[in-house]
Amino acid sequence: MLTFGQRLKELRAAHNMKQSDLAEAMHVSKFSVSAWERDLQKPEYNKLESLSRLFNVNISYLLGESEDSSPAVPGVDEEAVWSDDDVEAMRKAAQMLTQLSFTSRMIIRASIAQAYQLEKDAGTLRKGYDVKMQRYDSAAEDDG
Numbered sequence: 001m002l003t004f005g006q007r008l009k010e011l012r013a014a015h016n017m018k019q020s021d022l023a024e025a026m027h028v029s030k031f032s033v034s035a036w037e038r039d040l041q042k043p044e045y046n047k048l049e050s051l052s053r054l055f056n057v058n059i060s061y062l063l064g065e066s067e068d069s070s071p072a073v074p075g076v077d078e079e080a081v082w083s084d085d086d087v088e089a090m091r092k093a094a095q096m097l098t099q100l101s102f103t104s105r106m107i108i109r110a111s112i113a114q115a116y117q118l119e120k121d122a123g124t125l126r127k128g129y130d131v132k133m134q135r136y137d138s139a140a141e142d143d144g
Contacts, residue, residue, distance in 0.1 A: 005039035025122040
């Protein structure tokens with residue numbers, strides 16, 4: 001069976017990606033990708049998850065532990081199920097957001113939009129969550 005590094009190199013090549021392309025998509029250096037492919041290092045778990053989503057394979061396959069490459073997604077997407085704590089945290093964040101000035105709200109909104117676009121471009125957004133961001137006219141809202 002292939003090692004993680006061999007499998008990663010094989011998947012990257014199958015997707016016509018250079019090490020620099022993969023590094024950019026994963027938000028790491030080209031040296032990290034090179035070390036992964038030479039089995040000198042393994043990425044942290046969150047990067048393994050991102051790699052498995054990017055290449056649409058399960059983590060066991062990516063690690064060279066299995067020959068079954070099918071993504072481990074059937075059934076409920078556990079990441080999509082929000083716990084009561086998540087809902088409460090979002091409610092509190094929304095309350096805090098309403099207390100901020102228009103400028104601060106737009107800075108936060110721009111940050112979220114940029115992070116969303118980076119994830120979308122990298123192909124790491126969870127399936128079914130593609131949304132269009134609306135633009136706000138600064139004249140439409142007071143700063144006070």
